[in-house]
Amino acid sequence: MHWIPLGKPTPNAYIERSNGAFRRELLDAYLFRSLAHVRQLVDKWRHDYNTQQPHQA
Template sequence: MGLVQPTQNAYIERINGSFRRELLDAYLFRSLAHVRQLVDQWRHEYNTQRPHQALNFMTPLELKQAA
């Protein structure tokens, strides 16, 4: 496992904050299965539907497909 570069820390903190605000702080979970379902939905939206400023307003999926 490699070390995190200083420039990567801002991206890590950004996703952690988004995840916390939009998922962990927004729901009362009924079960572990419920957590998994909501995390999968959030991750799918984050990677396929939401443009990211750091990616020149593309989704991670669009960036991957453009490479």
């Protein structure tokens, strides 16, 4: 198994970008009422992130 050195996120930049966007746009923006509420918001965010937002690729 290959480990990414601490403090060196560049080998995994796409995942780091996705995780950062998820954290900023969803986890830091909402107070969740229940697990069902989390699932609903995550599904909506994931659909928007994958279809509506422009990507560099």
